[in-house]
Amino acid sequence: MNSEEETFQSKNFVSKSLLYRFSQFVGFLLGARFFVAALLTFALYVSTFFLFNQDESFRNFVFDFKVHGIIFCTVLTILAGGIINQFYDLEKDHVVKPFRTRVQSFIKQKYFLYAYLGLSVISLGVAWMISRNVFVFFLVYQFFMWLYSHKLSRMLIINNLTFVSLTLYPFFGMMVYYETFSKKVFLMAVFLFLILLCIDIVKDTLTKSVDKTFGYTTIPNYFKSKTARTILISLLVITMAVCMKIITKTGVAGFMAYYFAGALFVMIICIYLLLNASRRSNFFTLNILRFWVFVGIVAMLLNGIEHKL
Missing domain, CATH: 1.10.357.140 (UbiA prenyltransferase)
Structure with missing residues (x-):
């Protein structure tokens, strides 16, 4: 060599x-x-x-x-x-x-x-x-x-x-x-809790059969598809109600006001996608909700900077 x-x-x-x-x-x-x-x-x-x-x-x-x-x-x-x-x-x-x-x-x-x-x-x-x-x-x-x-x-x-x-x-x-401890912080926490809960349930719809195979009892594989979809849509409607409460009752302003106003339209889009009842629409719903959580962090950052200045 x-x-x-x-x-x-x-x-x-x-x-x-x-x-x-x-x-x-x-x-x-x-x-x-x-x-x-x-x-x-x-x-x-x-x-x-x-x-x-x-x-x-x-x-x-x-x-x-x-x-x-x-x-x-x-x-x-x-x-x-x-x-x-x-x-x-x-x-x-x-x-x-x-x-x-x-x-x-x-x-x-x-x-x-x-x-x-x-x-x-x-x-x-x-x-x-x-x-x-x-x-x-x-x-x-x-x-x-x-x-x-x-x-x-x-x-x-x-x-x-x-x-x-x-x-x-x-x-x-x-x-x-x-x-x-304030009403605004409490309602924001409820809003985030509901969004994350929806994300987790939608994620479970995408792994429905695999979860059942490996012994994970989730809402999508335990209830009928229509029932699971109804639960998700109900949670999104409740999230919209919380958004309205935040906008009208807490005095939120600036970028956060735009964020929660935009959230109403995002929830409507997600409900429309869920009504289609397809794997692709569930995938889009999951990523839209994840993206909206990230947008919320950025909106809080911009709103905080504006407030500090």
């Missing part, structure tokens, strides 16, 4: 090794729901500064290390929750999310469990250093994250309610921390 062939084989080995490591890295990010955690972190910072903590200056907020510590613990807990969830949903994900499962296969499951334990311990350690109350808050959060993945995700209605509650749990913690 000449030197050119050896050099070529060496470069080929290095490129394969780098590709394998990159695949492991991407697999870990997907397994830990990193991108979901990043979005929730962004939403948590925006809501904390512009909704729950409107009186504090930006400088004081930046140097409020206790708040940053709580958000840091939240991020680690969400990442840990994503890992344990994919561990229990592995068989289902092989069918529903084959590409992601294929990428995750570059990492052995035991390493995911090590990462889960490590993230959980670090989160609780930081929480303990902040305060005992914060430690208990995250201990409860992590317990229900595990319980949801292990048991509650297979139980009718409880699975949807628990998933949405766990998503909003960190925001509830910040609301309690800043003692921000």
